[in-house]
Amino acid sequence: MTYPALREKVYLLVRDIPAGHVVTYGQLAMMVGAPAHARLVGRAMSEAPSTLPCHRVVGSGGRLVPGWANQQRLLEAENVSFTPGGKARLALHQWRPWQSAPSS
DNA sequence: AGATTGACCAGAT
DNA sequence: TATCTGGCCAATC
Numbered sequence: 001m002t003y004p005a006l007r008e009k010v011y012l013l014v015r016d017i018p019a020g021h022v023v024t025y026g027q028l029a030m031m032v033g034a035p036a037h038a039r040l041v042g043r044a045m046s047e048a049p050s051t052l053p054c055h056r057v058v059g060s061g062g063r064l065v066p067g068w069a070n071q072q073r074l075l076e077a078e079n080v081s082f083t084p085g086g087k088a089r090l091a092l093h094q095w096r097p098w099q100s101a102p103s104s
Numbered sequence: 105a106g107a108t109t110g111a112c113c114a115g116a117t
Numbered sequence: 118t119a120t121c122t123g124g125c126c127a128a129t130c
Contacts, residue, residue, distance in 0.1 A: 003128065025112055036125060042111040043128075057111080065111045085118075 001034045007044035009033075013097075014048070017056045019078045021095035022088050024060050031097075056095075062088035 009032040017023060025045075029038040041057075048054045055074040058064055064071045064086065072082060080093050 001127085006127095029112085034126095037127070038112040039110055039125080040112095040127060045111055048111095054111085059111075060113055068111075 001032075001037060001040075003040055003043070006032055006034055006037060006040050007047070010041050010044045011048065011052060014045075014052050014054060014057060016097070017053055017095050019053075019056075020080055020093060022056045022058050022062070022075065022080060022090065022093050023095045024058055024062075024090070026060055027094075028057065058088050058090075062090045064088070 010028055013023075013028060013031055025038040025041045026035075028041045029035055032041075034040070045054050045057055055068075055071045056078075058071075062083070072086070075088060076082070081089050083089055
């Protein structure tokens with residue numbers, strides 16, 4: 001899996017994340033067929049165009065992106081709730097397209 | 105070609 | 118809760 005290819009797949013997925021939902025880097029890595037490349041997903045996001053809802057991408061367990069204080073505000077604006085510890089409630093908001101998008 | 109880096113992850117301390 | 122560790126693997130020096 002080359003970086004450019006992975007990056008494009010990730011962008012397409014992130015673009016389809018509905019408001020009020022989030023995904024993890026590891027999850028995205030699995031979805032694009034590169035389960036061991038969660039880090040490349042992160043790298044891809046670092047170069048992601050501002051047209052993407054990249055604030056809906058979080059770390060495992062709902063951890064927010066390091067060095068991005070506003071992310072929580074952005075998510076809260078979409079009704080994403082947080083635990084007192086400052087982590088997104090994945091149990092409530094994690095995006096599961098293989099379950100929620102059965103149409104085809 | 106070899107060493108370092110990283111918007112990761114799970115587990116341990 | 119905060120930090121550290123080792124593992125991971127392609128990208129980047």
